[in-house]
Amino acid sequence: MIKLYYHPSPNPAKVALFLEEAGLPYEVVPVDTRKGEQHAPEFRAINPNAKTPALVDGDAVVFDSNAILLYLAEKTGQFLPEDTPAARGAMHSWLMFVATGIGPYSGQAVHFRHFAPEPKDYAVNRYDFEAWRHWTILDERLAGRRYMLGDTYTLVDMAVWGWARAVPRVLDAGAWEKLPNVKRLLDEINARPAAQRAEALAKRHAFKSDFDDEARRALFPQNARLQAGAGGA
Incomplete structure (x- = not known):
């Protein structure tokens, strides 16, 4: 059976959506990133990047959420465009746009607005500008x-849906007024039973919600280098 290494954040969510839409049986393996479980050797053996999600399907190990979506689409033959050069070119282009633009800039916009020190x-200005540019x-x-x-x-x-759920936090509370077409897509997918089942996964498993020192160390290990430098001074 497929194993999905999961945390209730945008990238794992879009993989869960695909699995639910395709009707594939799968087992959820929770990875609590605020407890640092993504850094455990047994998880890093599956995903060297120490990020969720990861997927194990027999001998196949796939990490990076967009690679997983492609793998599952090719495995099942589902949720692909027609098999023409034009359609597949558009698919790869927009999927990579989400992978290299929407995801990273949205994530950094959230980080610097909500978590980075002064x-x-x-x-904040750079990543807010770029996040808005990509979503526009x-x-x-x-x-x-x-x-x-x-x-x-x-x-x-599905790749867009994973991040669109977080748009008000990525941008601002009034973002949907400026992104009506993305909101329309989000609302349509949210109404699908598969999306509702994918969302429900977060409630079936206990994940740490506190953002304390343990969570900061787990999510922002780069800060240890700053602290070491300060101690050395």
Whole structure:
């Protein structure tokens, strides 16, 4: 059976959505990142990057959420566009746009706005600007299209959904007024039974919610280097 190494955050959520949509049996293996379980040797043997999600399917080990989506789509033949050069070119382009743009800039926007120490004006401005720029590009893409690749619901929409759920936290509380097409897509996917089952996973497992010193050490290990430097001074 497929094992999904899971935490209730955007990237694992989109993989859970695919598994639910495809009707694939799978086992959830919780990885509590605020407790530092992603740094455990047994997890790093599966995902050297020490990030969730990861997926084990027999002899296949796949990490990076977008690689997992592609793997599952190719395995099942589901949620792919038509097999033409134009359609597959669009699929790969927009999937990688989410992978290299939406995800990283959204994550950094959240980090610098909510967690980074002062001074942080420059970093907040940079990542807020880039996050808005990327989400605006997606909104423009969805203008006049039901889904990212046209009339067909695909893995690209699932990749967008994972992060779209966090848009008010990534950008601001009024973001949906400026991103109506992304909001329309989010609402449509949220209404799907598979999305509701994927969301429910977070409530089936106990994950740490406190953001204390243990969580800071687990999520921001780079800070240890700053503390070591301060101690040395």
